[in-house]
Amino acid sequence: MTHPAPSTPPSGNKPAEPRLTSLSHGGGCGCKIAPGVLSSILKGTSAMPIPKELLVGIETADDAAVYQLNDEQALIATTDFFMPIVDNPFDFGRIAATNAISDVYAMGGTPIMALALVGMPIAVLSVETIGQILEGGASVCRAAGIPIAGGHTIDSVEPIYGLVALGLVHPSRVKKNASARLGDKLVLGKPIGVGILSAALKKNNLDAAGYAQMMAVTTQLNTPGPLLAALPGVHAMTDVTGFALAGHALEMARGAGLTATLDWRRVPLLPGARDLALAGNITGASGRNWAAYGAEVALPADFAAVDQALLSDPQTSGGLLVSCAPEAVDAVLAVFRDLGFGDACEVGEITAATAGAKLVLR
Structure with missing residues (x-):
């Protein structure tokens, strides 16, 4: 059986790039810290005062935080990012962006904008490949009707891509x-x-x-x-x-x-x-x-x-x-x-x- 080819073909004398999935120790949401380990980590964090406007916080491991702005609007804030689950860079970007925006929908909200989170091994992946990952994410944001309004990038050992996604929901419709x-x-x-x-x-x-x-x-x-x-x-x-x-x-x-x-x-x-x-x-x-x-x-x-x-x-x-x-x-x-x-x-x-x-x- 075969899988679709990754990739960006090498240009000039540049060596072929590795498969994206070969650069990650775990792909997609399989990268998440195991539930038991995560629970142990969070138990060690200090409790903070919770404002009454914070309708959803960390209490039940919900999909996003929700903060009431006024009688008609609450802000949904979430973030999700991970290492490659597929080798095609454009497809990796699409999956990661879809996954991140999903948390807004899961709270009953409508997304309004996103910020990109990008960590890439600059010495390993070409600018073209990294650009395709970002374009894949941007294509999903366009489909969702939202802009990517900024973000942050770092040079990292493993490829990482995702979004901060923001949305709005009526306070009475938060799920x-x-x-x-x-x-x-x-x-x-x-x-x-x-x-x-x-x-x-x-x-x-x-x-x-x-x-x-x-x-x-x-x-x-x-x-x-x-x-x-x-x-x-x-x-x-x-x-x-x-x-x-x-x-x-x-x-x-x-x-x-x-x-x-x-x-x-x-x-x-x-x-x-x-x-x-x-x-x-x-x-x-x-x-x-x-x-x-x-x-x-x-x-x-x-x-x-x-x-x-x-x-x-x-x-x-x-x-x-x-x-x-x-x-x-x-x-x-x-x-x-x-x-x-x-x-x-x-x-x-x-x-x-x-x-x-x-x-x-x-």
Whole structure:
């Protein structure tokens, strides 16, 4: 199997550049610090006074900070950046920008501008390649209708690209990841399996069709966010990224003091993801995720190891996970489908808290 070529061809006598993914120890949201390690780090930070205008901070590991400006507007602020998940520089930029802007949509907001965060090994990558990465990000910002209004650059050992994304939302429409209610249904906007496909790409095991699938899902802006936030039955939202479907469903359950129950048979998978996982194309981040939160997950006795790997598979620019009243499911699905998210489907529900697991698979 083959993967699409990276790259910028060498000019003159300049040596060929290395594959972008060969320069990173982990790609995309798989670069995230493992949940358990991150929790330990944050426990050591000093508590700061929280102003009443700060509607969302670090309390529940939500997707972005939200600060109320006035009765009609709240500012959403977030940042996301990572090392290459693909070798094509333009595509890397597109994925990273889409992923960063997603956090604004996940809070129910509309993006207004971005700042670029750029760290590049200047002695290794050409100016042309770095320019393609930035242009890929800029193309996504244009699609989202926002400018890149500035940023910061450094010379770094590994290529790093991402955005600070800012957005606006009405204070009454902020959708936290911690406000799910008992009896809510869970709707997932995109299929999972991005980490599996990216692992296959790095091993030269992903064909052109698989790469196209991966690009389609990772560069699709989560534009349903503001429309979903306006629906009266939508109570909570988050986007599924580096901590995988399991990790982000757990955050939702913990924040609400309830349990998330997933019907695994209904969870949409990227075509070929399960077969690639069976063939050994699994990221190291998947195992780190499971080590951090597996004790909080109750699996059926016959749950296959490959399905566990998919459940903890880190997603880059993944879909929105929506917790809504049962009577709002049809409206939620209609919003998704009207905006081109044909794989969106109901995948579970919010159930009563239990003494043990916070996430139950059935």
